[in-house]
Every structure is written in structure tokens, then in C-alpha cells.
Amino acid sequence: MRSVACCEGEIMRVVVADDAALFREGVARLLTDAGFEVTGKVGDAQALLELVRADPPDVVIVDIRMPPGFTTEGLDAARELRETHPGVGVLVLSAHVEPHYALRLLDSDARGAGYLLKERVTDLGELADAVRRVAAGGLVIDPGVVAQLVGRKRVDDPLEALSEREREVLSVMAEGRSNQGICERLFLSPKTVEAYVGSVFTKLGLHQGPDDNRRVLAVLAYLRR
């Protein structure tokens, strides 16, 4: 079995929190198969917080809706972990295509956080990619959420000034991908991607942030305004 190494050459350690046992076990197995080490599986937010306190993993995958209230316990736990354990990446799984929830994870200096639709776990490549990016301090926003933001009807829509390719680049950028990620995703050369990114920012009148995360936040803020 191949193993996924973290920055220091060790196997990446993941905790899965979901109240549905079948889903929890399924995700754990997928991750194990993909070479991650699942160090814990819990059914509610309280247990998750205790587990992380006792043995911090690299990444936690947490369902947004869990006992006891079945509202946003997972999201709240994720926000708490960002305070107490900034080094732990948090990937929130949700059934809601709501930018609001995704953006609650991302404050101005957000890092290592992600919001994915639950069903994405069936695409092992996408799941593993998201876990790795979050572990590395990156941001992950579900394509469905981005699609809603990009697809919003606007008066004098500035996005209409973008070419179709530029819009694709914008969307993938908003999903939290680096230029390298955009290259892989859209099958473009690094130089071409750089050019597209540059023209998107120019056309929208945006400033590229000092790092990828700032860039994502700027794009999301622009789309949400």
C-alpha cells in the first residue's frame, strides 16, 4: 500500500467525524486505501475536539451537521479548531451548496481550511487532493459553491467582460487552486495560466494577493459582493 507523506516525510494522519457510521467507515476506508492514516473516527463534534486535543492529526474531515442539534456543529468545531490548533487542516463536508457556510470558514488570514459537498468523497482523486491541499495550508472551496457565486445574475455583470477560458480560470482559482493546480486542472501551460490569471485580475480590477490564499479570498470577496 502506498502512503501519503506529509511535509516532513511522514504518513499524513487524518481524523474523520461524521454521525453516520456507514459514511464514516466508508470515508476512512477510502482514505486508508489512498495511503492516508486514519487516526480516529468519531460521531460528534465534542468527541472530535477531545480527540484532536489528545492527539492532533494533520487534517480533520468533519460533517457540518452532527448531534446534538444537527445544525452547524461541524462548522463550529472547525472554527474552534482553527483557533486552538491552527496547524490542523479542517475539511468540512456538507450537503448544502451555500456560499455562506463556506465563507464562514474563511476569515481574512484563513489557511488550511476547506468546504466540500459530501458526495465529492466518491471521487477519490478529488478527496485526496482536497485533504492534501488543506494539510499544506491551502484553501478548498467546492466547485458547486463557486459555480453558484460565478453564476449569480448581476446588473452590468463585470464577468461578461471575461472570455470563457478566463471565466474557467476564475472559477478554478476560486476553488482555491494554485497556478500549478490550474495547469493540471485545465491542461494549460504555466505561462498560459499566468497570462489568463493576469488578464482576469486586470479586467475585474483586482489586486493579486501576496499568496495563493489571499488571492482566493480576494476572488471570493469579489464574487460575493
Add this chain to the structure above:
Amino acid sequence: MRKLWLLPGLLAAAAMLWGGYAVSVPALVLNLAVGWSFIGGGLVAARRRPESRSGHLMIAVGLAWFVRIAGAVENDAAFAVGVATKTLYLAVLGHLLVTYPTGRFTGRWQRVVVVAGYLLTVPVNVGYLLLTPLETQNIVVITETVVPEVPVAALVVLVGVTALGLALLAWLLSRWLRAGSVLRRDLGPVVWGGAAIVLTVVITYVGALLRLPSSVQVVLAWSTEAVLVVWPLALLYGLLRTRLDRSAVGELIVELGAGLPDDLRAALARTLHDPTLQIGYWRPERREFVSADGEVLHGSTYLESNGTRLAVLVHDPALEPELVRAVAAGAALAVQNSLRLEEVRASRARIVEAADAARRRVERDLHDGAQQRLVSVMLALRLARSTDEPGELLAEAQAELGRALDELRELARGIYPVLLTDAGLGPALTSLAERSAVPARVREVPAHRLSPLAEHTCYFVVSEALANVAKHAQAREVLISVRCAAGTVVVEIVDDGVGGANPAGSGLRGLDDRVAAAGGRLVVTSPVGAGTTVRAEFQDLGESFAASVDSDG
């Protein structure tokens, strides 16, 4: 102050008791009773109907009655006063009868009759006093005396009074015949009592003219006085009956409180004793008041609620306006309640219908969508089991499941906006605006959480309004704002579309129902060509809790 009104009677009693003549007890009692009953009845009437002068005239009759008792004092001057004013009360009585119930002249001939009546009393009596040598005698007490020769002048007076009395009788009778049932009821005691008095006076005078035996004349004089006592009592009964009418209004209110009777018209007619009464309800589509028989009605008394005329009453104009107003107010309350109830019933039915329709839609969406896709997935999996190369089938199944999930997610969102409870109105409305088919912006939302009912109402209003805009308005942009001040929530959705929205259309109707269910009201302003503003206003009666203000929104 009112006790002062007893004074004339007391003076008269003193005059009769100690005036120097022997006055029998029945005569004393009868004289006092006549005077006081007129004054008392007049006082009550003047207070009850200040707009009418009849009360004052009744008091005047009583005073004129007492003045003539001066003749009971054994003194020349008192005798002169007594003789001069002996028949004055009859003139005032005529004045009262002719001008009843207003106490005011309404025509020239009325004035002529009344002035003639006054001229036939005091001036004639004074002339009699001056021209005829008389011995002072008790003129108050009725006694059998030797009938003197009637002088020609007196004969003229007697004939004049008789003619006037007969004219008055004829006029009363014709008035009675012309009156509607309400006026008859009102006039009854006055007319019959008055007619009896006039009749006895006329008969007395005719008796004097015909020189009937004095024993007969005495009986006639006594009967005149007896009628004079009873008549003000009849008037008092009339007044008392108005009181009874008022208590009938109370009964009507109690009856209406139990619900609008099947025949409101009959109930009102019964209470007002006006069988001709008609009621016309406002038909907004015809802009007319229409009776149950489809007749267009015009009246002067309206059943009003908050300045809106719900119905009109057509009634006998003789009805006491105050009484009609009281009845109309009670009836208005009942009609308004019934209209409200009708509205609530209709709105409740529509809400139930809308809920049923929504459930049908959900069933159809589930049945035609997700359920269908799940069947395909099952089929694909079944096929995959019996094939050597299941890869393509499994991929197909996975894709189909993905579509089913998408549909279920949208469906769940439509059934209940979880964001609303999780995060509040701001994020929920922002999400609605992001999904709106017409560009929409949320301009203003309260920073604090409202009660769940208020938040749901706001969300529903915005959601439905956005759907309406997308369907009908051809708008370029929609602006959404929610304000909350002092417990009043105002939701406003303004578009810049073609306007001309029909508030009775199903979409706006549903909104109206929803807002009404929250105790508020919906105002749609939609001039053709100038956009549409949907404004809902209601009280947030639920607990308003200040939850953590969402950074977003």
C-alpha cells in the same frame, strides 16, 4: 337647581290652600298634578332631546297652568291675573301640538294658527276683564254656577276657539295618516293625547255655546283636566320607550355578538321598529351599495369601520338619529367581523390549498426525479453484476446518483431553507438573491435575529416576490430590504420592471395570505411602466432574541 322647578307648583298649592277660598282635595291634587306633570315631562324631554324645543314648550304649559291658579287667591289683583291667564295654557298647548316634535315653526300657517291661539286667550281675557263688571270669585275650582247670558263677544271667542280646535284636530289626524310607521309610533301618545285634550276643550266650548245644563259642563271640565294630567304621562311613556329602544340596541348587540344573523335586515328592522328598513352592502366591483334583492340603495346612515363604508341603511327619516347611529355602529361591528371571518376562512382555505399544491409538487419531483434515477441506478448495478466489464455501467450509475443527489438537494432547499434557521435572515436572503433569475441585491437586513415566524414570513415574501419578478416584471434589477423598528418589520422588494401587477393574481394573493397570517398587511404598488414595489408590514410579536450577529450577510 332643578328643585326650583317645584316652586311654581308649591306657590300654586299655597294659593289654593290659603288663598281664602275652600278648595277640595281632589281639585288641589288634580291642579298640582297637571302642572307638575307638564313641567317634569318637559324637563326630561328638554334634557333627552336638547335639539327639540318641545320640552321647553311643555314646561311653558305647566307654568301657564300654575299662573292661572293666581285666581285662587281672594284678592283683586290675583283675580285679575287669574282671569287674564285662565286659558293661556291652551294656547301654549296648541303651540306645542302644532310644532311637535321639533318645537319649531316649519310653515307660515303654523305661525298663524299659534298666534291666533295666543290672541284668543290673554288679550281676549283682558278685554273681558275690562269690559265686564265682575265679582271676584274662585275661578279655579269647578263649580256649578248659574249660567249667565253669553255676550256676543264671548260667543265670537267661543266659536273661534272651537274652529281652531277642530282645525287642529283635523291637522293632527291628517298628519297621523301621512306618517310612516316610525313617526306614528313616535307621534302616537302625542297625537291621541293631544286630540283628546282638544276634543274635550272643543266639547266644553260647544257645550257652553249650546248652554248645556251646568252639571254636564262640570263633567266636561273635569274630564279636560283628567286628560291634561294623563297626557304628559303619555309623553313620559314615549320617552321611557326610547329608553326601552336603547335597551333593544343592547339586545341587538348581544344577538350580533353571537354571529351575524341570517337576516340582518330583519333584526335591524325589529330593533328600530321600522319594517321598511333596507340594508345595502358595498360592492367594490360595482362601486355601489346593493341590497340582497339586487337593488341599488342610497341612504344616509352608513355602517363604517375604520372609515370604510361597509354598508348603507335606508330607513324612515323620522327615526331618532342617535338610535340609528347606535344600531348602525353595532351592525357595522358584526358585518366587519363577518367580513373578516370570511376573509380569514378564504385565506385559510387558500393557504391549505397552497400547502397541498406544494406537497403535490414535491411528490411529483421526487417521483419523476430522484426516484426514477434511483431505479436506473439499481438497474445499472443489477446489470453490472452479470457482466464481465462492469466499469462503464458503474460509472453510469455513479453519474446518475450524482444527478439524483443534486435534485434531492434542490428539493430539500425548496422545502425548507436551513440557512434561515442556522444563520438568520441576512445570509438566507443573500442566498436567495444569489439564486435569483433576475439580478437581485440585499440592501438592508436587521443585524439582530427576529422571531422564527417573522424571519420565515420575510423569507417567504422575498422568495415569492422574486419568483413573481422573474415571471412577470421583465425587470433589470430587484432591491430587497428588511427593516425592523419598535417591533414593526417592513419588507420591501422593489423592481424596475414593467409594473401593472395584479394584486389579486395567485402569486400576490398567496403573499397577502402569508403576511395576513403573521397579522400584517401587504401593499403592492405597481403603476404600469414604473416598476413594482411589494411591501409587507407586520408586527414581530415573537420573542426577539439578539443572537450572535453573523459576520456575513
